[in-house]
Amino acid sequence: MTTGAEQGERHQRGEQSAPGLGAVMSERRQLINLAYRLLGSLADAEDVVQEAYARWYAMSASGRQAIASPGAWLTTVASRICLNLLGSARARRETYVGDWIPEPLPEPTEWSTARSGGADPADRITLDESVTMAFLVVLDAMTPAERVAFVLHDVFRYPFGEVAEIVGRTPAACRQLASSARRRVRTAQVPAGPNAGQAGIVRRFRTAWEAKDIDALIGLLDPEATATADGGGLAVTHLDPIVGGERIAHAYAEIARVAGHRTTFLECTVNGLPGLVAEQDGAVATVFAFEIAGDRIRHIWAVRNPEKLRPWRFGPNQL
Incomplete structure (x- = not known):
């Protein structure tokens, strides 16, 4: 890079x-x-x-x-x-109908092997901590100038002199913008374990979800967890975030009941971290990203807007 x-x-x-x-x-x-x-x-x-x-x-x-x-x-x-x-x-x-969630990205190697048999449409994106769903959500809460100054300087290491030319402000102003953005990131960050540990938690969540085991789901969710969905008015989903581990457990158990045998849950990598994909009749219907703190799930992002699932549904030739 x-x-x-x-x-x-x-x-x-x-x-x-x-x-x-x-x-x-x-x-x-x-x-x-x-x-x-x-x-x-x-x-x-x-x-x-x-x-x-x-x-x-x-x-x-x-x-x-x-x-x-x-x-x-x-x-x-x-x-x-x-x-x-x-x-x-x-x-x-x-x-926009409901909450807007950043577009999820598959992991290139596992997706090309499992789906397209060739280069994945997302292989142009370097998957690191700056593209996790939690990080992108924090970026989305920033002002446009904050986001550009922070990403250019802190992620891509552009000097503030160059950032200033792009943003149209002084280097000192850009330094303040990046500092403000950095505080937002620090405030939102949670301690996360290694990917292998997170994958185990996601796997247990999938198993409990498929079994509609509400008690097991509650045990895996932070009491203050939040579940956010993005259908964009193009797919049925809950419009408002679900807050509270117990409420999420009951809501997701009901989702599994309604989905029935037509839906298959697959473990995958979403924006560089363990996630899930829900397939209906062999087509990707929902991509789930997770934020995990310690051994509990703190946030679930469910993307159902079909316009945001192109890399998951069609393969590189359709982009």
Whole structure:
């Protein structure tokens, strides 16, 4: 992954030769990774990157040749597009049906083996702690400027001077934005165990859920746990978050009862952490992400909006 500092070094070296197609397109993975973290949507991230490249090739050949670092130029353009989209997204969310949850991503290797037999549509995203569902939800609560400053500096290591040019504020202001965002992250963080331990808890949750064992479910859920669902008005789900481990246990047992034998629950990786997929008649209907603190589930995110399940349903050729 090319960092802002590395791109700045390329700029300082004065790479003035006309960039070839390969050099320019090699920035695509970096741009997709950045845009997904900024927007929480793979589909929107791909649209942003496509627009950035369209603007690049809309320039004259001499104009492109005058740009010392195509990667830095593309990053600046993509980040500014994301900043504008984040501003308008707040207005769009007011008409969104139910809660909006970031788009979940499958783990590339396990999904390509199990589903597509080839490269997974999400293999362009580097799965690390900065794309867990809990982290993305915290990012989504930030102001657009906070989110862009924080992701560019703290995740991608861009210096505040470069961040300032993108955000349109002073380096000092961007430093304050990132500091504010960092406090939000620290406040929301919970101590999490290793993935293997979390996978065991998710497995026990699946087993108890399939058995409709309410007592076992309550034992696995934090008393103050929250379950949030996103159907976007396109799939039936609970519109308001369910708060409290006992309430969630009863609600999920009822979901299992209604789903019946048509639904199969599969253990998988969601945004780099253990999760579940619910299949109905062989098609992915819901993706579940979990936040686990200690040995209890603190939050469940259930994504049912079919527009957010493309990487899980169709494979790379449909993107």
